[in-house]
Amino acid sequence: MSDPIICVDSLSVELGGNPVLRDLTFTVAPGEIVAVVGPNGSGKSTLLRCLAGVQPATAGEVHVFGAAPVDDGRFWGRVALLGDEPAWYPGLTTREHLELMGAVHSAARMTVEAALEMFALVERADAAPLNLSTGQRQRLALAAALLRPSELLLLDEPERGLDIEFRAALGDLLDEYASEGGTVVLATHDQDLAGHGRRVLPSGVPA
Numbered sequence: 447m448s449d450p451i452i453c454v455d456s457l458s459v460e461l462g463g464n465p466v467l468r469d470l471t472f473t474v475a476p477g478e479i480v481a482v483v484g485p486n487g488s489g490k491s492t493l494l495r496c497l498a499g500v501q502p503a504t505a506g507e508v509h510v511f512g513a514a515p516v517d518d519g520r521f522w523g524r525v526a527l528l529g530d531e532p533a534w535y536p537g538l539t540t541r542e543h544l545e546l547m548g549a550v551h552s553a554a555r556m557t558v559e560a561a562l563e564m565f566a567l568v569e570r571a572d573a574a575p576l577n578l579s580t581g582q583r584q585r586l587a588l589a590a591a592l593l594r595p596s597e598l599l600l601l602d603e604p605e606r607g608l609d610i611e612f613r614a615a616l617g618d619l620l621d622e623y624a625s626e627g628g629t630v631v632l633a634t635h636d637q638d639l640a641g642h643g644r645r646v647l648p649s650g651v652p653a
């Protein structure tokens with residue numbers, strides 16, 4: 447069996463003196479989709495931030511690709527993160543944002559035109575992101591994350607702002623990414639999306 451992509455061992459995180467994650471242990475194998483589920487405030491985003499190396503553990507360990515995640519170019523070359531609203535370049539269009547993503551990463555997974563098509567952004571390709579609807583902006587953020595090559599996708603509530611049809615399409619895109627060997631960890635409130643993977647609760651209780 448291949449080595450896990452992610453090992454979380456007895457992870458605890460306190461924020462502002464409050465325990466948010468308590469003694470959480472799980473592993474994620476290559477090609478797996480893991481859905482972090484639970485009510486508001488249960489620690490889903492905190493767990494994703496730990497996996498991204500931007501939230502230190504209070505106790506326990508997190509290993510990604512066999513080492514503690516480090517917020518550096520080598521790590522982000524392998525990991526695509528979709529968190530809160532990205533910082534858009536106000537002078538660049540939708541198409542130019544995707545071209546930029548393709549330019550900074552070698553071996554893009556798809557062309558810009560294919561991404562515009564796949565994420566239903568063709569008609570808004572020449573608009574600035576701030577002139578898109580909330581759902582269209584989320585589709586652009588997802589297009590950017592899926593256009594670039596990566597081995598691990600970390601997605602915090604990727605369903606935010608998406609209509610029902612596109613949520614279903616997103617599940618299929620994640621399945622396709624995983625079938626190519628990519629690993630996905632997503633925090634989600636969408637039960638259908640969560641059904642595409644194994645469920646993990648940040649409380650550590652099996653779902």
Ligand SMILES: Nc1ncnc2c1ncn2[C@@H]1O[C@H](COP(=O)(O)OP(=O)(O)OP(=O)(O)O)[C@@H](O)[C@H]1O
Nearest residue numbers: 461462466484485486487488489490491492493633
């Ligand atoms: N900087 C902070 N200082 C103190 N407490 C915080 C901080 N950030 C988050 N929290 C608290 O930590 C807990 C977990 O927050 P987190 O955002 O991880 O939850 P979540 O499961 O992602 O929630 P949601 O479903 O609403 O997105 C919440 O109770 C939140 O209020």
